[in-house]
Amino acid sequence: MTDSMTIPQRVLALRSIFAGNHAYRTLEERFGYLLERRRTEIDAGIVAEARSIALIGNSGGGKTTAARHLITSHPGLVLHDPVSSRMDVASLPVPTPATLKFVGQTTLAALGFQLQRDRTAQTIWDMVKDHLQARRTLFLHYDEAQDLAAHQTPKELTSVVNTLKSLMQHPVWPVGLILTGTIELKTIINHDAQLARRVYPVEFPQLDLAFDADRVQRLLHLYADRALLTVAEEVGTPEFAARLIHAGAREFGLLIELVIAALEEAMMGNADALRIQHFTAMFRKRAGCIDGLNPFVAEDFERIESRRLLDQEGDT
Template sequence: MTTHVSPPARTDSVALLYADAASTQNFTVMETIRAKFLKTARDAHLSTAMGTLIANAVQRENTNLPPSFENRGRGSGLVLVGPTGVGKSKSLERYFNTHPVLAGYADPASASPLVSVSVPSPCTSMQLARALLRATGYALERDMAAHRLWEKAFDRLQAMRKFIVHFDEMQHVVHNMPEKDLQQMADTLKNAMYNRRITLILSGVATLVPFVQHDAQLFRRLAILPFEGITPEKHDDIRRMVGTYVNAAGLADFRRSEIDNADFIARLSRAALKAYGYSIVLTQLAIENALENGSDQLTNEHFATVFAKKTSFSADRNPFLAANWHMIDCAKMFEKAVEAPPPAPISRKRKAKS
């Protein structure tokens, strides 16, 4: 008699690791803090721009017929541009997830009309088309030419009734592209918007802008929305952010702390490379450090400690400690030492012959 042994139940490794991590002190506090999204004026601008984009996407081509997937106009596009760490991807993700129709986009089988693609680096036109197909849930089994891959991707979007496509970190495609390939990429995007009636959202750093301006027709179909870094005028946003996270962590009132001042906020902006998203990361790490050390108040020392751990910068290059913090380039791991000029040659005068 043959005995059949049932295979062991499949266990989710993430659940196991989560159970272990959740047993550590302050895990739940930090999980809650990191899940909190803080809106700024930029998010209001993004919401307005996205509203305009979607309104254009669903306008009827034939006004005598009701609105439908088949009865919509030509596509257009939005380009969200800003420095790394400024918060572009996070803000877009939140907008997508909270939109009553776009939500659920991460599942290709959902009714959401949106497909979002995280562009790999480096990336060619062919690789981008493959990434788009994968985002729709299509497993590509054989090699194809780039133009055939794009045709298949567009056909699949049509069959799935998807008409909004987001390419995140689009600069990975256009960096170092030869002139001929740049034009082909521009033509592909124009074809997507005009002939396939696809609405595009491109997000990336400022080096994406020259590509957008490379082709006049492409430029006319795309609107550019800057997602700017931290400026002195936006320091109040940083102050509110720190205060909100401090309160959420149950620490002493930020408004009565040593770091509720213009000098500290300016130092935090410098350390975060003037990127709002990175300033949030540093603040969360500083709060975690404070909790781990049993402190009931967030201090400058906590920020200095986590910055040193994250960058390995010495104290004289730590913007939370150095007196000349405004001269520190926090984007450079190693700065070339300023070498002293060589000594001037000694002038030796010849003695006159007698």
Template sequence: MNDIIRSTAWQIAKLRGHYIQHERYDPLKVRFKLLIEKRLADIASGRKTEVHGIALSGASGTGKSSAVAQLIASSREDLAQSSLPSAAIISLRVPSPATLKFVGQTILRALGYHLSSERQAWYIWDLVRHQLREREVLFLHLDEAQDLSSRGTRQELDAVASMLKTLMTDEEWPVGILLSGTQELENILNHDPQLAHRMDTIHFASLSPVNHAPDVAGLIEGYARRAELGLAPDALEIALSERLIHAAAYQFGLVIEIIIGAIEIALLESGDHLEWRHFKLAYEVRSSCADAFNPFVVDDYHRIDTRQVFKRGDE
């Protein structure tokens, strides 16, 4: 049994490391690549112009984090072969509490710089700009960026917008900003028109069973093939994909998670085919719900709120 668990863990790790390119990723990749190339051209020609950024918003589970991780990894590879191979892209998650001072300290740590004593916010941000220039950072990625304005006061929004604009308009070394977060991120941009005009916006929308069920069926087949599993006849039904989209609360990233969860169960059973019941069990493991609240079991699955867990009765 230990060998099966170990083998399954390795298989699942490989599946999680495989990024599925989808229709929403391509506009993000093209836009980011263009901004990097513009920046490299400016540097090569000695121009010091203001730069733009990208804001990626979407509900939790839409696959934003995976998309940005793939984007940054491929962009770093491209930069290594560019006219400025020493250039860097720094990525970090907005800390909590997301005070400007704490955010600045977190950026410094991501840059490999550690403060030896307590400093005021203005000093920290002067260091941030200096270190961004010294490291030749082209882009700074802030994940969960909606937390930059967690309290949502006008003063806080003003400070956040001013900080982002300052980085992008720095006369010595402007830095592009990549923001990713939930739809509350949009409030930061809408608060300051000047900031909004400097950001290209991309939104990862929810899935539609009508429009995306065939694509999800392709995902099931693709992941099963990578796991060297066949597909049982009931796993080929379009109805399974429709139920899977609902089970994932219509979010792309959660669809992937449930597919991988179903494959994990099939592998632990030492099976050679992926079946409908594996999705039922994967959702049960994920939500700890009774069959009456499992969208892979009941006929009227649309009534189930799949964002809730531990559903066992009519409460």
């Protein structure tokens, strides 16, 4: 980042930072291991059942961002290759309504194939499997995977689960799944013991007001440095870190969004240091609330329902 950049350019640069954390490292390690295992089996001409990963956390934790970063930055993955049409990982959000047929159709589209005619769910999923093999896809990522169970009868849920299992157990080209979603995703996985046994869960935990204070301070410095601002002493306290964690509903992604918004506020005010007032003003604008409900002002900030305030704005 340089002084000559406009504020929107500087904010964009901040948004492009990916901040790692413990859950992300676990995800990366597990994915790296499963990928290596699958490639070794392919090289040896062995077909073995694929294994899967479920990344579970609250809204705003950073699941979508983590999955996107994993898929786009993991070394050696081919996502677009016009010559061989190889697509090591296909990624898509679960569509609405999440009927078996529509999920199949959307998966086909993500693999680059548009259905021309109406087909049965069975035919569509057979085509999905053929295309996964043709594109040599090793992993299929479904974001918002909890929606696979939304409004489903137990019978429909069983067919969804059976379809997912059949991808992993394909006799010729087994495919691993990466499922990212909220806690309801556990209902799908635990619906079937065979599926549960094949899925490795990675949880995105909520931040802890005291325990994560140091980490939050490091993040603040990292983002402020990139924005060419210093961090005022008043922002460097464990109490401030606790307020910030609480303001972001204790979610890692939401916290980063607030830090960037406060830095934007500081830049707009031409400040050279990031101060509490920037957080106060940013939250006031974002949540449209009085100071008594502002976690950066209120004495007993822990009673404030930050998520509800942020959601009201519909801008989380």
